[in-house]
Amino acid sequence: MxxxxxxxxxxxxxxxxxxxxxxxxxxxxxxxxxxxxxxxxxxxxxxxxxxxxxxxxxxxxxxxxxxxxxxxxxxxxxxxxxxxxxxxxxxxxxxxxxxxxxxxxxxxxxxxxxxxxxxxxxxxxxxxxxxxxxxxxxxxxxxxxxxxxxxxxxxxxxxxxxxxPGFLTGAAALAAQSFVEIESVEIHWGVGLKSGYEDNRGTVREDIAHLPGYDIETARELTDEEIEGIVDEHDGVIEFEEMEHADDVLLERAGICDADDVSVGGILDVRSDEKPTTTTVSVTGRTFDGEHATNTFELGDETSMxxxxxxxxxxxxxxxxxxxxxxxxxxxxxxxxxxxx
Ligand SMILES: NC(=O)c1ccc[n+]([C@@H]2O[C@H](COP(=O)([O-])OP(=O)(O)OC[C@H]3O[C@@H](n4cnc5c(N)ncnc54)[C@H](O)[C@@H]3O)[C@@H](O)[C@H]2O)c1
Missing domain, CATH: 3.40.50.720 (NAD(P)-binding Rossmann-like Domain)
Incomplete structure (x- = not known):
């Protein structure tokens, strides 16, 4: 039904x-x-x-x-x-x-x-x-x-x-359950998009806004040709660090950790469907009985964006x-x- x-x-x-x-x-x-x-x-x-x-x-x-x-x-x-x-x-x-x-x-x-x-x-x-x-x-x-x-x-x-944010934020929330204190949450994603910029315009343009020297305003003003140029400069593979992804505030909001303890980065390949790296969520924390450990959630490389x-x-x-x-x-x-x- x-x-x-x-x-x-x-x-x-x-x-x-x-x-x-x-x-x-x-x-x-x-x-x-x-x-x-x-x-x-x-x-x-x-x-x-x-x-x-x-x-x-x-x-x-x-x-x-x-x-x-x-x-x-x-x-x-x-x-x-x-x-x-x-x-x-x-x-x-x-x-x-x-x-x-x-x-x-x-x-x-x-x-x-x-x-x-x-x-x-x-x-x-x-x-x-x-x-x-x-x-x-x-x-x-x-x-x-x-x-x-x-x-x-x-x-x-x-x-x-x-x-x-979304799926991986939820995974971090679940991975956090072994711990009574969270020290860090690291999200590292890999995305392969053979369909390229043409079929993923919003996604690619917004990701470019995270590159050094760009922000949302400058990314918004880029022409399609300029975006293709940035993709070419990186040979189609663009790496991102310390992205402003809402996983941080969403985990803080849920009482799991401080937003500052969350980092998000990733690698986008705009020319291949194969992921340039495996997507992982690593949650490190302290257990109630004093152990320190990292719980890791990993996506299968065949799963597409x-x-x-x-x-x-x-x-x-x-x-x-x-x-x-x-x-x-x-x-x-x-x-x-x-x-x-
Ligand atoms: N959270 C995640 O994991 C994740 C992953 C990928 C993409 N995204 C987000 O998804 C969003 C969409 O990305 P995309 O690659 O599909 O973008 P896109 O540019 O391919 O598609 C955007 C669509 O919105 C329509 N649109 C734009 N302005 C409109 C308006 N004023 N009224 C009605 N329709 C309008 C366009 O015509 C187009 O159909 C982006 O914000 C992107 O960052 C999130």
Missing amino acids: HDIRFAVLGTGGIGRRALDVSREKPGLLPVAACDRNGIAIDHDGLDVDELLAATEGNVASDGGAAVKQHGAGAGVVASAQARSTETPIEDIIAESDAIDAVLIALPNLEHDFIPRVAERFTGAGYEGVLVDVLKRSRVIGMLDGRADSFEESGITFVCGAGAT AANVNGPALGYLKAGVQRNRAGEYGVFGPADLMPEF
Whole structure:
């Protein structure tokens, strides 16, 4: 039985794959999807096969010149189920009475963009679940600052619910259970994206903002050619250290450790699907009986970014719906919930 009707905001690299993964997750019925230029809605369930086929290689991200366009229109409007609109998010909000949960797979190149999108749902009196896969630590505080209005509206907001933060934050919370004091949490990720920048625009651009000499503002202004240039300079393999990933504040928020004890780094290969390094979460701490040890959680190298972001995002969405139906509203992080399968 499909008892969770959900929408996806953003049908780029992440949003399209969320729809794809949802086909194999029991209980989920995708009823709406939008990108910057279009919207597809069918309350009986979208035809995901058709939508994915129509948007393959046609993931209109920002209307820029380099967007791949293989169909009649750019992005979601290439689907027979979609129509073009200048107000995609409002159009979904207008139908949100019949939507249980919304996965926000939008870029996060302005820190307050996702909080502002959430405000639009609150303003319309939405009662349901919002889930995002945002990365930046500072955005969590902005969402926490709106917790009262989410509670008043009847919204259960699950924030930072992708891979990192998200899945790996939850793994750290579990790995911490052997200890009574946590000394450090080290998250080191490896991602191979043969589909490259073209199919993962938000992800790659936002990661570049973590490189020395860049920030979110400068990354936002880069042209597609400049991004391709940075990728070329690194021969397609870019290494990141001390990233501002919200795993730190989300673990602190859950009472597990101080944000300062958490470090996140990783290696992104934009030219190969093979991971350049194994993704690990290492939690070091002291046990009640005085031992020091490190518990390590490791992902299989064959698991793709798409699997590790979207499986958990939809799993947390399901957990959020359960909370929402039990009348629990406000802001939840991935260390506060166990994702459902
Ligand atoms: N937490 C994690 O583990 C994790 C991992 C990967 C990506 N992400 C995040 O996921 C997000 C999406 O990444 P992506 O690679 O899919 O990006 P993308 O650029 O490929 O796709 C973004 C989509 O959002 C749409 N969009 C942009 N502005 C819009 C607007 N105003 N209204 C409606 N639609 C709009 C675009 O048209 C596009 O469909 C990024 O913020 C990225 O950092 C998180």
